[in-house]
Structure formats: structure tokens, C-alpha cells
Amino acid sequence: MQRITQLAAHLTGASGPAALFRQSPDDVVICYAKRSPLTKAKKGGLKDARTDELMLEMFKAVIAEIPDPAIIGDICVGTVLTPGACYQARSAALAAGIPVSVPIQTINRFCSSGLMAVTTIANQIRSGQIEVGLAVGVESMSENPDEGGPPQSELVSANAAAQDCTQRMGWTSENVAADFNVTRQDQDEFAALSFQRAEAAEKAGYFDREIVPFTVFSKNPSTGERTRIKVTKDDGIRYGTTAAGLSKIRSAFPQWGNATTTGGNASQITDGAAAVLLMTRRKANALGLNIMAKFVTTAVAGVPPRIMGVGPAYAIPMALQQCGIGKEDVDLYEINEAFASQCLYSIRELDLPIEKVNVNGGAIALGHPLDECPPQC
Numbered sequence: 001m002q003r004i005t006q007l008a009a010h011l012t013g014a015s016g017p018a019a020l021f022r023q024s025p026d027d028v029v030i031c032y033a034k035r036s037p038l039t040k041a042k043k044g045g046l047k048d049a050r051t052d053e054l055m056l057e058m059f060k061a062v063i064a065e066i067p068d069p070a071i072i073g074d075i076c077v078g079t080v081l082t083p084g085a086c087y088q089a090r091s092a093a094l095a096a097g098i099p100v101s102v103p104i105q106t107i108n109r110f111c112s113s114g115l116m117a118v119t120t121i122a123n124q125i126r127s128g129q130i131e132v133g134l135a136v137g138v139e140s141m142s143e144n145p146d147e148g149g150p151p152q153s154e155l156v157s158a159n160a161a162a163q164d165c166t167q168r169m170g171w172t173s174e175n176v177a178a179d180f181n182v183t184r185q186d187q188d189e190f191a192a193l194s195f196q197r198a199e200a201a202e203k204a205g206y207f208d209r210e211i212v213p214f215t216v217f218s219k220n221p222s223t224g225e226r227t228r229i230k231v232t233k234d235d236g237i238r239y240g241t242t243a244a245g246l247s248k249i250r251s252a253f254p255q256w257g258n259a260t261t262t263g264g265n266a267s268q269i270t271d272g273a274a275a276v277l278l279m280t281r282r283k284a285n286a287l288g289l290n291i292m293a294k295f296v297t298t299a300v301a302g303v304p305p306r307i308m309g310v311g312p313a314y315a316i317p318m319a320l321q322q323c324g325i326g327k328e329d330v331d332l333y334e335i336n337e338a339f340a341s342q343c344l345y346s347i348r349e350l351d352l353p354i355e356k357v358n359v360n361g362g363a364i365a366l367g368h369p370l371d372e373c374p375p376q377c
Contacts, residue, residue: 015324020296025282028122028295032065032277034212038234038270038367041141045231046271049216051079051140052088058136058273059096061212066277067287069097073130075104076120078113078137080370081144089136111336111370112300113137114274119298121278131283138273139369145269146370164305170253172308173261173339179307180345184260187340188246191265191364193354194337195241198361202237206360214273236268236367265340270367297322309342313349327352337362 036054039045046054055077063069075098077089085106093104109116114137121133149166157163176182201207213232219225241264251259252266284291299318303311312335320327333356337343347357 017325017329020294020323020325023281023294025280025285026126027281028125028278029281029284029291030276030278030293030295031284031289031291032062032275033210033292034061035210035274036214036272037211037231038236038272038369039231040235040367041145041269041271044235044271045218045229046140046214046216047142048219048226049140049142049214049271051082051085051138051143052092053216054138054140054214054271054273055089055092055136056096057214057216058138058212058275059093059098062134062275062277063097066289070099070101071132071283071287072098072102072134073132074121074124075102075134075136076117077104077106078108078115078117078135079106079139080108080110080113081139081141081146083144109300111338111368113370115298116300118276118278118295121276122295122298125278125280132277132279135276135278136273137275137369140271141269141369142271161305167306168253169308169338170261170266171256172306173266173341174253174256174258176307176309176339176345177260177341178258180341180348182260182341182344184265185243185247186344187260187265188262189243190340190344191246192241192243194340194358194361194364195238196361197359198237198365199239199241201360202234207234234366236270237361237365241365261339261341265364267336267338267363267368268366270369272367272369307342309338310345310349312336312343312346316346316350331356332359333357335362336368337364338368340364 036058037045039047041047075093077085079085082088089106090104093102094100107113107116107120117135117137121135124130124133148168152162152166211232213230215228215230217226218229246264249262249264252262253259278295281291297319299315299322301311301314301318303314327350333352335343335346335357337358347354
């Protein structure tokens, strides 16, 4: 029946801006979207929290908002660096009070792993496999720092593009800056704007709507004693940041020639978690849950590894085409700020008004737990 409904909608021209606002009982909708505070790896409030503790707190926050966790048909956890991720995810879910009948899976698409968890659950709902699903993104970069991938077989590394996959992310940022003429000044000005927007949003209480306080262990570095603390705020936003101030920071990667990427115009290394609860509109209405948004589509695109950060410039047009809309029909864009170089390139390539992009700051200001893409409520 769902397939017949979708086909009928296609035949009647269910595309374009008007179609996005049509409502159907079979729509995939979002009824919960929250995140942890984002804190500096090795320094911030979550630095001593294990990955499974972050998952536990996120699961507990979700099930406190729904009538019965047994309604969840599947859970998908996006995580990049966590060893034994599925062991930890399953254990944390059970410890939080989610029934053993609720299955769980993990997914890894590097920085978009959290988004792919959302997509996976949405597609399961659309296909009729489940009616309710939970997508989670989690990363403790304090516990699991990014040390690069394992050595490649010589049979693989003989391919130049494959060999590029082993290079550090900073190298790709410098390649983007050099190839597409994104200057150091451009990057510093963009980064300053990210900090300024995040500062304004935090002062206005904007992030309070999306942050769930996390109660985790913190270790005294002198005694080793562990105590429970409540973490309630992001700690990466640097108030009063200016482009002039950022221009004084030394290059992070002088070994790669261009030397435009710095600790000030790149994303911060951060710990955090986020969760999105999805279900059919029919189920949300039956449960009396507030519907925050409607899931429409997802697009992914592959690009050369040496300039990996330019993916949004290719994926965004694909998503717009799938919806039958133009870029001017979108009011707000969120583009990951892994580096100012790649985010600026994507904005320029798509000719997007900067006023529409990352209006409350991005990963440069807030931080970037590799897979945890915070829901902007």
C-alpha cells in the first residue's frame, strides 16, 4: 500500500516546493532531535566519559520523552573511531532501559556517519520494515583520537587515489585552498563569522533548546578519583573572536606548502553525542507526539580523496534535484565546517548567500565530534 501511495504521488507530480509541505500518514517525520553539550577533547567536561557512557546518557534522554521504548523498531548508531562499536552500543542501550527486543546496528561514513544513521532509519521506515526508529551519532575523541587508518597493502597503495586515502585531513584542506584559491584571509574571516554567530546564538539561549545535560564521570588528575559531574554547556565557542585575531595563529600544517589552515579556521576536536527519533506521521499522531520536521531525502557523492571536503558542492545539487526544487527555495543551509577552506569552496561553488549558511555557527566554533552532526532545532 505504501508503494502504491508513493507511485500515485509521483504520477501526480509530487515534487517542487509545494509538495514538500504536503502531509501524508506515510511521511517520515522527526519527533525528537537533541544533542549533548560539545566539549573539547582531552580538556572539556566530557573528556573522561567513555564512549559507552555518552551513548548511555543519550539513550536515557530519548526514552524519557517517549511513552514506551519498546515502540522502537531499530536503532542505528553512527560512530567513526569507536572500537567494538556495536558491542558498546548494544550494551549501553540495554543499560538505559531499552528492551532486548529492540535491535541495534552501527554505521561508519566518517564525518557523515550520524547523518547516515538518520538516513538508514528513514529508509527502513519508508520501506515498511519498521514504524519507529532511533538514529544516534556519538564520538569520544578523548578516548579514541584519530590516528589515521591502518597501513595499506602494496596492492592497494599502487593506486594513487587509494594512497591519498591514507593522508591526513589537513593535507586535503590545504589542497582545496590551493586548487580553488581560498586564501588564508578568506578562511580567517569565515571562521570569525562562525564564532560570532555561535556566540550570538548561545547568548540568546538558542542552543538551550537542543542540548541535553549529561551526567558523566570526571577524573581528578592528581588523585585519580572519579566523581560524577553534570555537563550542560558547549565549551568551544570563543567569545570576541575576530579575523584579525585569527590571522596571528600559526599554520597547523606548514609541511604542506600552502600553510593556510590553522587551529583557528578548522573544526575543533570534540566529544559529543546526538539523537534523532523518526517515525511515520501516522504513528506520531497516534502517540500524540510533537512533529518537529519531515524527512524528505538524502544525497551522497564521492569526490577525489585529495580534496575530500568538497563533497557538499556535489551532494547538495543532487538532493535539490531529487526534491524538484532550486537552491533559492531553501531558507537555511547547514554545511559542515571541517575546515574553512572546504566549506567556503562549497558555498562559492553553489553560489549560496552567506546569510543562509550556518546561521548559528558551525563546527569551527562548536566543535566536530567526527560523526556527531548536531541537530539544529
